[in-house]
Amino acid sequence: xxxxxxxxxxxxxxxxxxxxxxxxxxxxxxxxxxxxxxxxxxxxxxxxxxxxxxxxxxxxxxxxxxxxxxxxxxxxxxxxxxxxxxxxxxxxxxxxxxxxxxxxxxxxxxxxxxxxxxxxxxxxxxxxxxxxxxxxxxxxxxxxxxxxxxxxxxxxxxxxxxxxxxxxxxxxxxxxxxxxxxxxxxxxxxxxxxxxxxxxxxxxxxxxxxxxxxxxxxxxxxxxxxxxxxxxxxxxxxxxxxxxxxxxxxxxxxxxxxxxxxxxxxxxxxxxxxxxxxxxxxxxxxxxxxxxxxxxxxxxxxxxxxxxxxxxxxxxxxxx
Amino acid sequence: xxxxxxxxxxxxxxxxxxxxxxxxxxxxxxxxxxxxxxxxxxxxxxxxxxxxxxxxxxxxxxxxxxxxxxxxxxxxxxxxxxxxxxxxxxxxxxxxxxxxxxxxxxxxxxxxxxxxxxxxxxxxxxxxxxxxxxxxxxxxxxxxxxxxxxxxxxxxxxxxxxxxxxxxxxxxxxxxxxxxxxxxxxxxxxxxxxxxxxxxxxxxxxxxxxxxxxxxxxxxxxxxxxxxxxxxxxxxxxxxxxxxxxxxxxxxxxxxxxx
Ligand SMILES: Cc1cc2nc3c(=O)[nH]c(=O)nc-3n(C[C@H](O)[C@H](O)[C@H](O)COP(=O)(O)OP(=O)(O)OC[C@H]3O[C@@H](n4cnc5c(N)ncnc54)[C@H](O)[C@@H]3O)c2cc1C
Ligand SMILES: Nc1ncnc2c1ncn2[C@@H]1O[C@H](COP(=O)(O)O)[C@@H](O)[C@H]1O
Numbered sequence: 326x327x328x329x330x331x332x333x334x335x336x337x338x339x340x341x342x343x344x345x346x347x348x349x350x351x352x353x354x355x356x357x358x359x360x361x362x363x364x365x366x367x368x369x370x371x372x373x374x375x376x377x378x379x380x381x382x383x384x385x386x387x388x389x390x391x392x393x394x395x396x397x398x399x400x401x402x403x404x405x406x407x408x409x410x411x412x413x414x415x416x417x418x419x420x421x422x423x424x425x426x427x428x429x430x431x432x433x434x435x436x437x438x439x440x441x442x443x444x445x446x447x448x449x450x451x452x453x454x455x456x457x458x459x460x461x462x463x464x465x466x467x468x469x470x471x472x473x474x475x476x477x478x479x480x481x482x483x484x485x486x487x488x489x490x491x492x493x494x495x496x497x498x499x500x501x502x503x504x505x506x507x508x509x510x511x512x513x514x515x516x517x518x519x520x521x522x523x524x525x526x527x528x529x530x531x532x533x534x535x536x537x538x539x540x541x542x543x544x545x546x547x548x549x550x551x552x553x554x555x556x557x558x559x560x561x562x563x564x565x566x567x568x569x570x571x572x573x574x575x576x577x578x579x580x581x582x583x584x585x586x587x588x589x590x591x592x593x594x595x596x597x598x599x600x601x602x603x604x605x606x607x608x609x610x611x612x613x614x615x616x617x618x619x620x621x622x623x624x625x626x627x628x629x630x631x632x633x634x635x636x637x638x639x640x641x642x643x644x645x
Numbered sequence: 646x647x648x649x650x651x652x653x654x655x656x657x658x659x660x661x662x663x664x665x666x667x668x669x670x671x672x673x674x675x676x677x678x679x680x681x682x683x684x685x686x687x688x689x690x691x692x693x694x695x696x697x698x699x700x701x702x703x704x705x706x707x708x709x710x711x712x713x714x715x716x717x718x719x720x721x722x723x724x725x726x727x728x729x730x731x732x733x734x735x736x737x738x739x740x741x742x743x744x745x746x747x748x749x750x751x752x753x754x755x756x757x758x759x760x761x762x763x764x765x766x767x768x769x770x771x772x773x774x775x776x777x778x779x780x781x782x783x784x785x786x787x788x789x790x791x792x793x794x795x796x797x798x799x800x801x802x803x804x805x806x807x808x809x810x811x812x813x814x815x816x817x818x819x820x821x822x823x824x825x826x827x828x829x830x831x832x833x834x835x836x837x838x839x840x841x842x843x844x845x846x847x848x849x850x851x852x853x854x855x856x857x858x859x860x861x862x863x864x865x866x867x868x869x870x871x872x873x874x875x876x877x878x879x880x881x882x883x884x885x886x887x888x889x890x891x892x893x894x895x896x897x898x899x900x901x902x903x904x
Binding site for chain 2: 395396400420421422424425426427428429431432433435436437438439440441450455456458459460461462463464465466467468469471500501502503504505506507508509510511512520526550558567568569574575582583593594597600604605606608612617618619620621622623624625626627630631632633634635636637638639642
């Protein structure tokens with residue numbers, strides 16, 4: 326069985342949560358092989374974890390200062406692993422780093438780049454969506470290696486545990502000009518609230534909240550439901566919250582079981598990022614808002630009275 | 646003098662009903678098309694960079710006849726010259742092929758800085774800038790929400806899923822910008838008139854030195870196999886708050902076992 330390479334994303338030096346599904350996707354196409362870039366000597370220590378998640382082989386590239394280099398070490402490692410493994414496919418995650426590593430690799434190896442993939446079958450045909458979920462598309466590689474970027478939380482299950490045999494890679498001869506990462510500002514506060522992409526419930530606030538101070542109401546609502554927090558672009562632009570909470574065409578695409586839109590009008594570009602949610606609830610004082618055209622349950626009313634009452638009602642249910 | 650290229654793309658207007666043509670399985674570009682909003686912002690950044698340090702801005706597009714409008718818009722905003730890559734044989738190119746054509750057009754011209762949007766609203770692959778860096782052997786400084794150029798280097802804040810990182814690269818570099826980067830200026834009348842006289846170079850497949858056997862949908866690395874329309878979502882119940890809407894919502898969600 327031919328190998329399928331997986332670029333392992335790291336968080337705090339450990340395989341990221343995405344590793345499970347990336348190796349599971351690889352197992353559908355062949356024998357999963359993990360590719361890890363880390364400080365020299367460190368990658369090997371991850372082999373046991375990766376073996377549990379299904380990696381038969383662990384290609385380990387030790388790169389001094391790996392954490393301070395943008396994307397190029399990962400491309401070099403994938404290319405080096407590919408020249409040993411001769412893979413049919415390469416699987417990468419959905420962070421900007423992984424997507425860009427995959428894109429560059431497709432050029433370096435000569436292959437197809439399939440982005441934002443939601444599902445994959447044993448023949449290597451992938452499912453994508455287009456135009457905010459209005460179309461389902463299937464695609465495949467016509468020639469060369471298929472480099473497939475998987476949208477997070479798309480693939481269920483896990484690959485069977487494997488041996489995790491370590492193969493060292495030497496990428497010191499890579500000549501691509503580098504970009505230095507000089508500082509990181511990445512909130513680890515994620516632990517307090519579920520991540521937008523993975524959440525079962527998403528509560529999003531829009532310009533209707535009116536100010537950063539009042540935006541706290543949707544944060545409270547999200548926390549009372551154990552939900553992830555999202556926002557419209559207008560709310561982000563107005564500075565009510567961080568940009569990485571933006572849902573929509575140019576933000577994150579979500580499809581939770583429950584999406585609650587608070588003070589959001591439902592512009593087409595916002596709908597593009599959430600209209601495939603299973604159940605949609607909207608609270609808006611303007612009955613002509615387009616968000617009501619797609620809401621399963623819509624409330625025409627003032628969010629500043631409806632939301633507190635709803636939270637009270639939820640609390641009452643929990644305690645009764 | 647800094648030589649700056651800015652990559653602009655004409656896309657179906659996100660405000661319109663965007664379609665994929667079921668026969669060709671390609672994006673239907675016959676409806677309302679506009680310069681992608683992110684590319685107006687890229688042009689703005691190119692112009693600001695020129696204004697602070699001197700230089701020359703060339704707007705580059707690959708696409709059918711309409712795509713020239715995106716270049717014209719950039720020229721009207723203040724770009725100095727344009728390049729339009731156009732050839733029927735390029736139709737249906739995938740990202741890997743598009744990056745090859747753009748690289749062929751840009752490669753030998755000595756650009757210090759190539760500025761793109763981070764992600765187009767039609768293809769959404771977010772791949773072209775990285776692919777160009779790979780092909781041109783330039784550093785990539787991508788997904789920037791801030792950008793500054795000084796002492797032969799470009800620096801800025803790169804957006805990540807959990808926040809941002811600060812990055813810096815030596816020129817020449819390929820840069821991509823996110824929508825937080827800047828508000829694009831509006832072209833004024835003078836700009837629009839001046840744009841008509843600015844040079845736009847037209848490049849075809851043979852100018853690029855790309856073999857016809859490698860070009861376009863018939864020779865792409867990836868192929869679209871099927872396209873299906875999802876039925877539009879239907880609305881459900883809409884109630885007017887009579888003072889109990891919060892309570893009713895809780896009841897609804899509880900009966901649907903969602904809370
Ligand atoms: C290329 C492009 C990409 C874009 N990408 C995105 C994207 O990714 N995500 C995104 O969200 N947008 C995106 N947009 C912007 C989009 O067009 C809208 O401008 C934006 O979604 C509007 O956000 P909003 O609904 O919060 O604001 P508004 O449209 O201003 O709506 C605010 C709503 O709040 C309601 N309201 C006000 N006060 C109250 C109250 N007290 N109680 C109840 N309701 C109240 C109002 O009735 C109104 O409907 C994009 C636009 C373009 C051109
Ligand atoms: N056909 C094209 N012509 C010019 N620039 C393009 C083209 N396709 C993509 N780009 C550039 O690459 C960016 C990212 O697009 P994409 O990788 O397709 O998501 C866009 O914002 C443009 O700056």
